[in-house]
Amino acid sequence: MAKSPKPRKSDIVKWALLPYQSAWxxxxxxxxxxxxxxxxxxxxxxxxxDTLYALEGGGNVYYQTFAVDAARxxxxxxxYWLNALRNLSLTAVEVDPIDYLHENTTAEEQLSIKAFRIDLPNGREIVALTSSPRQFRSKGRPGDRAVLDEAAFMNDIDESIKAVLAFTIWGGGVRVISTHDGIDNPFNILIDDxxxxxKKYSHHRIPFSQAEDDGLVERVCHVIESHKTEADRRPVDAAMIAAKSEEIRDIYADNADEELECIPRSRLGAYYDAVLVRAARHPDAGNPGLADPDSLAWVGIDLARKQHQWVASIIQDRQGKTRLVEEVILPDAHIDAQDQAVSGIFTRYNVAQVFADEIGLGEGYIENWKRMRPGQRVNEGRGNQWVSSINxxxxxxxxxxxxxxxxxxxxxxAYLExxxxxxxxxRELFxxxxxxxxxxxxxxxxxLQTLENRAGHGDRVWALIFALAAKDDGLVEAVMASGRLDYDELMDHNPDAARALMMEAYNKRRMTPQLPYQKRSRGGATW
Structure with missing residues (x-):
């Protein structure tokens, strides 16, 4: 019987490491x-x-982090990796990690600076330190490597980075690894540079969502189950993986963007109160089947085509509150699909007003929508609502x-408050x-800044913002922007706003109304 081929070190990368770990x-x-x-x-x-690097004589490895437990x-x-390599007959090295206090330090420094090290038979060493930048000043011989882990949480990351860059002069290397700790943290400033x-450095961005796609949560489930007794152990399946993923995201619900998705918090913090956003959740919201087809609806559209999402949010007043009744979300949507979506919204709802993002490509799309099928009814069941009246x-x-x-x-x-x-x-909207x-x-x-995650840059929230603006400003802004006055439409929508607008138009001469303060009735009489 043929013997199994002896494993190679490269096989560990394939077997033990997930794709994003292998890439790193x-x-x-x-x-x-x-x-x-x-x-x-x-x-x-x-x-x-680092273990393989030191074992093969590449150089010493000096690891620094912010906490003793992390160093250990x-x-x-x-x-662990030395033992794994030995078990695979890839090395015969046996080591026991040892603690030591640095030489040439004061008694006070000895109380606060502790290191852990592995000495290898080839003379190389792996040393873990806590975060004192001065410890790198005497290091950096040919081939040596410096690792800064959770750099954003170190006391003086700038000084540490400045110290370790000297390692590269004699052919060594520098690795900087961290989750984020604020938008103005030196680590995030380094990333921006x-x-x-x-800065001409290699950059890896690995949010939890990417790690999850590469099999992280499945790996977590296998490890957890392997530590259970045989009687308690369960097979890892899709349901278990999904439940674990949900559990992890629940743990970090309020800080998921920074802790999981590599999105640092800004200096002044979140603009919207997470507690108020949670309080606004309603089981009937987002269900178009519960919308009232005869009630007025207001629509906000955040435009996108090649980047982010095209989103339309439809809101209605329901029992004294404003409800988000439907979202139409089109990723990578062609203009024809967007046109169909807009037509569909006017078909399904009694639309009072649409506010759409006009920045960038928006202006051209909006003009196209205004010209859609002029003179045809939007909905045969809605009387005088014509597409031509949209213009x-x-x-x-x-x-x-x-x-x-x-x-x-x-x-x-203000609505949330x-x-x-x-x-x-x-969850994604939250x-x-x-x-x-x-x-x-x-x-x-x-x-005000909108950060970005894998779904976009707050597209769904912006669509909701546009919808609320359409509801509150309504035809007032539309009439002012159009430079003409359809007084019947405006008076039916908001009589107080109509009268105020007439006065403003008269005083500022921004428009020329047919007759100030005169309303034409449907029967032709005036008052």
Missing amino acids: VKDKSPVKVCEKGRRIGISWAEAYD GFINDCE IKQGL GLKITGVRAQGDRRFEMADRLK AGTLEIPDD NEFSLFRTVKSPAGSVT
Whole structure:
């Protein structure tokens, strides 16, 4: 019987490491930086690579992190990999990790600085330290490697990075690994510099969602089950994996973007209160089957084609509250699909007003919608609602920029604070609210930023913001933007606004109404 082939070290990469871990290990760049989600095993993969590197004589490895327990854990991981290599007959090295206090330190420093190390027979060493940048100053001989783990949480990451970059002068390497700890943290500033091309370092971004796609949660389930007694052990199946994924995301519900998805929090924190967003959830929201086809509906559209999602949000007033009754979401939608979606919304709902994002491609799309099939009925069952009447009135392009951006976002915040908004109980929608951040510039001004996750840049929330603006501003803004006055439409929609608009138009001469303060009745009489 033929013997099984002897395993190779490269087989470990294939068998033991998940794809994103393998990609990190295979990257031999002098300096590489990884922003990551929590507990995805990058440090464990780094321990494998560092163990092999030192074992094969590449150089010493100096590992630094912010906590003693983490330093000890890294050395334990290296010991694990040495044992795994020995069990596979890939090395005969046997080591016992040892603790030691640094030489040439004061008594006070000895109380606070402790290191863990592995000495290999070839003279190489793997040493784990806590976060004192000065410990790197005497290191960095040819081939030596420095690893900064959870760098964002170190006391002085800038000094540590400055110290370890000297390792590259004599052919060594630097690895910087961390989850995020705020948008203005030096680690995130380093990431931004790399993205902008200011730092020529290799960059890996591994959110939890990518690790999950690569099999992380399945691996977690297998490990958990392997530690159970045989009687309690269950087979790992799709249901178990899905439940574990849900459990992990529930743990980090309020901080999932930063802790799991590599999206740092901004300096001033979340714009929308997570507690208020949760309180707005309603079981009937998001169910088009429960919408009232005869009640007025307002629509907000956040446009996209090649990037992010095209989203239309439809809201109605229901029992004293405003409910998000339906979302139409089109990823990578061609303009024909968008046209069909808009036509479908006018068919299903008694639309009072549409506000659509006019920035970028929006303006052209909006003009196209205004010209759709002029003169044809939108819905045979809705009397005088014609597509031709949409022109200049029913669909309005809005530019959410500058003060207007804050104003519109504040409108949604006001609904949440008043408890008058109902939204679906949807995890992805909830997560999108957390992407909205207020950021203070160096000059002290505050701006509203929308961060980005795998679904987009808050597209669904922006569509809802546009819908609420359409409801509150309604035909007033549409008429002002069109430069003409359809007084019947406006008076039916909002009499007070109609009268106020007439006065404004008369005083500012922004429009020329047919007769100020005169309403034409459907029968032709005036009053």
